[in-house]
Amino acid sequence: MRGISPGMALILLLLVAFIVAALAAPWIAPFDPLRQSLLMRLRPPGTTVAAGMYLLGTDDLGRDLLSRVLHGARASIAVAALSVSISLAFGTLLGLLAGWFRGWVAVAIMRSVDTMLSIPAILLAVLTVAVLGPSFLNLILVLGLTRWPRYTRVAYAQTLQVATLPYIRAAEMAGAGSARILWRHILPNIAGPLMVVATSEFGLMILFEAGLSFLGLGIQPPYPSWGSIMSVGRQYVERAWWLTVFPGACLFVLVLCVNLFGDWLRDRVDPRSQGR
Amino acid sequence: MIRLLAGRLLQAAVASFGVLTIVFFVMRLSGDPTLLLVPEGASAEQVAQLRAALGFDRPLVVQYAAYLGDLLRLDLGESLVQRAPVAGIVGERIPYTLALAGGALLVALGIGIPAGILMAVHRGGVLERALAALVLAGQSLPTFWSGILLILFFGVYLGWLPTSGADSLASLIMPAIALGALTMSTFARMARISVLDELSRDYVTAARARGLSVWAAVSRHVLRNAAIPVVTIAALEIGNLLAGAVIVETVFAWPGIGQLAIQSIQARDFLVVQTVVLFVSSVYIAMNLLADLAYAAIDPRIRGRS
């Protein structure tokens, strides 16, 4: 890897740390994130009890905030990662098809893209969650299936460009099938820009889940996500600042890192800015 | 050009129709509002009676056909909850929505574009990183939290701005900042990319070889060309600014259509939701169409391709 600046190294390190923390949450969390203690509600960071120390304080049901933030990382990152994967896969496939076959296929696909994009994502999500109910799986499906048009647009435009390249034409002449060309030659060429979209979507999805939590439709209690911890905590902004500040800081840093990573990635894959 | 316009208009109509149909059926799948309206303890017959009176006992297809029929006669119908014409209910909110979207766009463009240009010019420098972090920060916090912090700080502790409402220009400031911060980074990135793109072109390189400073090059040539993609993005962001402001509107008690839409979804006030979505999607599609046409008018390559 040529030229990773110290700043970028720090960002990558943080990203890895987040992922490790999320994966290892059950082993590194000091308490059971669901275990309540009504007599220990809203205790400030550093409160010590027989069982140990509430390093980040407790929430409104007397649960250890640190353990909840760690487990919340799992939920928030999982929702974002899975929904981004679904929409990335689905959106890319449609974009490839539209860009390759053009004609009525492109018209049909790109008009559905317009249709989907013209319904505000948050309304569509709220509507669908109202029908399906807000389970973890449904949340991922809803986010995955409302965000794909963004990828389709990029994949379509890129495929149109790449398809005119001489070696693609050559492969076509040589009798390679469409599927093979798309998979072997076009997809690798357009993967860069798609990854850039995916990184910025990743941050957005974490925030989106938080927003749905605020509307009561996110990850469901008692299980924590950063969004749900914060939407509960905002009632206590002044009385128990730690409830929003710690998950908020995690969310902020993660989204920021992912986005900066995305920008960095963009500069690497974008041939135009690479040339300079 | 005319053929292009006609074709796009037809496609736009199809897209609108698709939006309508999706929303109609998704809403109906979620049940009807009868049980929300009756008092707790109403009997099954009483509920059935109201349901029939409201027309929800008819088959879905019949309801759909009736709705399309009304639409064709330009009748948006009457809200079941408010017993008033939907056109008025949604129409009254539109000025507020436009004001908020306008304010947010001003914030997003006013900060995002200069930041993007600076980032491009100072590419790789400390300033770029600092600006990137700053611009992204606005997008990395949940509004429901940053919103209440804004209210507490500027409204309660400092007393500078009204804590809620939509009765003065001052009350627009906080919601516009909160909403604008969300799209600011989109504009900054777009501006940065387009400026970088233009800066690498031969004519700029040539001009700079003749001794023109970066800033002179930017102000003379680059900005005009870089503006096109930015305008396009602005057009696409309009949809989100119009009805995506649900949380901002809720936190700041701003009476826009986003808040109306969420409340109407929760109340299963079908026709209001459908009308809001119809409005937003029409604006979005129209903007898209304009952006496409502008593109085609400016850039002959695209005209040929379509």
Add this chain to the structure above:
Amino acid sequence: MLRSWTIGLLTACALAGPALAQATKDTLIVDLPGDVATMDPHVQWDTESYSVYRNIFDNLVTRDTSGKIVPQVATAWRYTDPTTIVFDLRTDITFSDGSKLTPADVVFSIKRITNPAFRSPQLSQFDQIIAADVTGPAQVTLRTKSPYPVLLAQLVKLSIVPQAVVEKLGDQAFNQQVLGSGPYVLKSWQRGVASTLEANPGYWRGAAPFKTVTFRAVPDIATRIADVRTGRADITRGLSPDDTASLKNERNLQVLSVATERVSHLFLNPAIGPTRDKRVRQAIAHAIDRDAIIAALMLGFPKRADVMLTEAAFGWVGDVPFWPYDPARAKALVKEAGAEGAEIPFLTSPAYDRRVNEAVQQMLGEVGLKVSFVMVDQPTFLRRRQGTPEEALNMAQGRWSCACQDADGVIFPLFRTGSQWAKFSNAEFDTAVDAARVTLDEKERLTHYRRAFTILRDEVAAVPLFQDAAIYLARRELKWTPTPNEAFFVFDMKWVP
């Protein structure tokens, strides 16, 4: 000094409006969680609409602060037989357009709301009335299907509208420009933003306490609290006990609370799954530490409820104690029923207190029952809760109010066989509540209800939790006593600087 001066100046010129305390208060500003759905009092009856339009109209009868039903438009009433009741009316009431309020207006109002074609969502509260007639220059007579003891309690909510105006304007236009005989007159209604009322100068009960009242729609409670703190609003409602804790040091504010007629409870479904076993239901009753929930989570605001009714309602009895908190007994019962580790699906929506749900989940977890939440939005919740026993799941939280302060409006729909809410069925219970609804004899009714509550307790059809509290935040100067029926009569308020 400089700082406060600057802020004062900024506040004065720019924004916060009528924030500063005045000797006489002209305008009262109320922050409500939402906008009025309809101004027409015969259409919607959600708390927001109620809070506003009931200030514009008079009712046939009303409740005093102690909850007793007292005269308003009617001066006296008597039963001529168990299904016929005669009301004598005042003759000195005029609508705000100057026209007289006549017996014909009263009859018109009743017929309007009970006309099925009018599609009033409130119909079920009044559909026991089968006839309403003018029987004298200042008299109307109502007839009910059968003897109906809750009639007066229902009439507390019947706004009297002017027949001539409604007929002239039509229903849709009347909804936009309502007009009544109450202490306030509708001045403007900016939908989704605010509605403004003005004092009715000729009001028959005297002058209203504020010249103008503005009701603003502010959905977020944190924002509403900020509004009252900065004086942008004078009063708001919908606080949770925890919200009050951080407001203790605010000397310009006061927290007003009242135990309402809402009974918070846990519904248990005896028709399906593990809760079909009475021992499991009893174990649930023993497992829940209601006092801990009230003291720790609700900060002592609500009052514990032992029967499925609150003291604010007729039919309440104080001598049917509920099962005590006894986790050891609960564990034993779960074991006896062979239900250890049984899954209890719990239906809920964002409208119900999440923390109570989660506390219950933990308490049941401790005795060996595994509660799993099924979260849906409120319309879906209502549909499923009133659907088949399978749709309603094994448990749910409820916060029931019939807005009539009578046992008939609570346990009849919740538990009577055949009611869509009831998944419980017990012939003896049915007999008791049926008998209590067709007699006007209060003593006899109480006996029936005592029987009914005893059956509900013994069969553990539900776990009553507490009498919900309504919590308001107001500027210190506002003098007002909130009532259990959550009415919001500005006429009863006063401003004392």
